[in-house]
Amino acid sequence: xxxxxxxxxxxxxxxxxxxxxxxxxxxxxxxxxxxxxxxxxxxxxxxxxxxxxxxxxxxxxxxxxxxxxxxxxxxxxxxxxxxxxxxxxxxxxxxxxxxxxxxxxxxxxxxxxxxxxxxxxxxxxxxxxxxxxxxxxxxxxxxxxxxxxxxxxxxxxxxxxxxxxxxxxxxxxxxxxxxxxxxxxxxxxxxxxxxxxxxxxxxxxxxxxxxxxxxxxxxxxxxxxxxxxxxxxx
Numbered sequence: 001x002x003x004x005x006x007x008x009x010x011x012x013x014x015x016x017x018x019x020x021x022x023x024x025x026x027x028x029x030x031x032x033x034x035x036x037x038x039x040x041x042x043x044x045x046x047x048x049x050x051x052x053x054x055x056x057x058x059x060x061x062x063x064x065x066x067x068x069x070x071x072x073x074x075x076x077x078x079x080x081x082x083x084x085x086x087x088x089x090x091x092x093x094x095x096x097x098x099x100x101x102x103x104x105x106x107x108x109x110x111x112x113x114x115x116x117x118x119x120x121x122x123x124x125x126x127x128x129x130x131x132x133x134x135x136x137x138x139x140x141x142x143x144x145x146x147x148x149x150x151x152x153x154x155x156x157x158x159x160x161x162x163x164x165x166x167x168x169x170x171x172x173x174x175x176x177x178x179x180x181x182x183x184x185x186x187x188x189x190x191x192x193x194x195x196x197x198x199x200x201x202x203x204x205x206x207x208x209x210x211x212x213x214x215x216x217x218x219x220x221x222x223x224x225x226x227x228x229x230x231x232x233x234x
Contacts, residue, residue: 001186003201006052006178010043021055032057033064044068045078045141050159053080053183054201058191066191071141077187080136080146081203081227082122083180083214084155085168087132092123095149099142108162109144111152118142120149125230128214130171131158135232146181157181158210172210182207184227203227 002021004010009020022032022041032042035058044056044067056076058064070076100115102108119139126133132155136146144163150156151163158168159179172180186199202225203211211226212219220226227233 001199002055002057004047004052004055004183006050006204006206009049010046010055031059033059033061035061035064035068045071047183048144048147048181050177050179051080051181051183052201052204052207054186054199055183056186056188063191067188070188070191074139075188077185078138078141078183079185079232080138081125081180081182081184081207081232082134082136082146082150083158083168083172083211084131084134084150085158085165086155087127088122088124088134088155092121095120095122095153097149097152099145099148109142109148111148116140116142118145118149120146122150125232126215128218129216130214131155131168133211133230147179158214171214173213174210175206178206180207180210185233200227200233 004021022043034041042057044058044064047053047055056067058067096119097111098113098115099109099118100112102110117140121137123135124132125135138145147157147160147163156163156165157179158165158172159174160166165179174180182203184201188197190197220229
């Protein structure tokens with residue numbers, strides 16, 4: 001398990017051949033699975049560059065296959081903390097819309113009728129003047145899924161320049177090129193022993209500051225874990 005900081009690319013690709021998470025892990029000399037593309041050694045799934053939080057890394061090929069199958073079968077709990085522009089129409093909803101490359105811009109993803117199935121459950125944890133703090137639960141793992149799904153209902157992720165939430169950066173006091181999306185909770189069975197595993201990552205400091213800015217006079221006291229206080233892990 002790795003807790004990735006925002007701003008780090010997960011694996012080498014055109015424009016980012018060095019300084020990636022895979023480069024860092026390989027530089028440490030530890031074992032990584034060799035399943036699939038060599039540039040993605042050990043990576044069972046991915047996070048966007050500006051998304052922080054938890055990633056599963058496999059050390060052996062067998063573990064990689066078991067964990068990949070578990071994700072495909074939806075036996076891995078993946079939940080994200082996300083702040084959106086505006087307010088949901090209800091406290092919880094499911095977004096079930098297919099996603100594919102945007103035919104007008106290959107660097108973006110979009111809702112496309114013939115795209116791959118994608119489903120995201122979202123639950124409101126707190127409502128502020130500028131937007132809602134949500135828990136997003138992935139049933140599938142398409143590229144940019146949470147960001148695209150939320151933008152499709154008119155509530156982009158705060159700070160997301162690509163999908164319409166970039167204006168929220170000033171409101172939230174977010175750093176440049178940072179959106180409010182954090183992979184905070186992963187739960188799955190160990191690929192060898194079958195033992196239940198539960199990993200939790202608190203909001204990083206930049207998102208804690210942004211949350212306090214958005215909350216204003218309703219901000220939580222210093223030292224209080226906002227995800228625990230707002231019942232994210234329930």
